Amino acid sequence: MESSTSEDRRKPNGTNKGLSLIALIIAIIALLLSFPIPGPTGPAGPAGGDGATGPQGLQGPVGPAGPTGQNGTQGPEGPAGPAGQTGPQGPKGDPGPGSLVAVNSTNVSTVFDTCTHFTNASISITVTGAGTIVVATVVQMDIDQVASEIDYVRIFIGTNETDCTVDVATYRYKVPNNSPAGIYPVTATLVEPFQVAAAGTYTYYVNGEMPNGAGGSDTCTSVGLIAVFYPS
Ligand SMILES: [Ca+2]
Numbered sequence: 311m312e313s314s315t316s317e318d319r320r321k322p323n324g325t326n327k328g329l330s331l332i333a334l335i336i337a338i339i340a341l342l343l344s345f346p347i348p349g350p351t352g353p354a355g356p357a358g359g360d361g362a363t364g365p366q367g368l369q370g371p372v373g374p375a376g377p378t379g380q381n382g383t384q385g386p387e388g389p390a391g392p393a394g395q396t397g398p399q400g401p402k403g404d405p406g407p408g409s410l411v412a413v414n415s416t417n418v419s420t421v422f423d424t425c426t427h428f429t430n431a432s433i434s435i436t437v438t439g440a441g442t443i444v445v446a447t448v449v450q451m452d453i454d455q456v457a458s459e460i461d462y463v464r465i466f467i468g469t470n471e472t473d474c475t476v477d478v479a480t481y482r483y484k485v486p487n488n489s490p491a492g493i494y495p496v497t498a499t500l501v502e503p504f505q506v507a508a509a510g511t512y513t514y515y516v517n518g519e520m521p522n523g524a525g526g527s528d529t530c531t532s533v534g535l536i537a538v539f540y541p542s
Contacts, residue, residue: 410437415534423524425474431516431533432471440507441541445514448534449498453485454526461485461523465498468515477502485523493527 416430428449435443445467453461465481466474479502485494506512516533 427471428530433535434513435537436511437539450532453494457491
């Protein structure tokens with residue numbers, strides 16, 4: 311056995327060559343098997359939780375106009391408007407209740423000296439309320455003047471037949487004592503207002519007196535009267 315040389319040990323025989331080749335193939339296969347081969351796909355895992363809210367998006371375009379709303383409540387009354395033009399005159403109204411004017415006249419022959427009411431020389435007027443009754447009278451007289459005597463006459467519109475109260479409406483007349491004796495015609499005119507507080511019928515009287523010179527035939531011969539009511 312010492313006879314074999316080293317060269318002989320280096321030369322493989324045919325059996326060694328076959329074994330080497332198989333080993334090489336096995337090595338290659340092992341090498342190939344060492345690489346991972348993916349397996350089949352597994353089942354899907356459970357769904358994950360919600361992510362964080364993303365940033366707000368851009369504002370959208372303006373939408374179309376909505377329908378007309380309901381009527382609101384009525385507003386407060388406005389200020390008064392300017393005065394209108396004067397209208398045409400209306401028709402004449404019906405006469406009111408009661409008389410607003412009264413007249414009376416009488417021819418008398420009343421001789422007077424002290425306070426005397428001239429016969430029928432009065433006037434009545436019916437008024438509808440408070441106001442003023444204005445009475446006017448014209449009194450005709452014949453004054454009998456005796457020589458050397460003063461004839462002094464006073465005429466009144468009174469509220470009764472014995473009212474000879476001197477006031478601003480009293481008529482006064484004097485025939486001087488140096489006048490010739492005779493009949494002097496005298497006309498007295500009086501106007502006097504009377505305030506009344508309520509509706510009703512009011513009567514006024516014409517009275518006269520002779521403070522001086524009474525006697526003879528000093529006579530009232532006629533009286534005219536008018537009364538007019540002015541409501542307040
Ligand atoms: Ca006389």
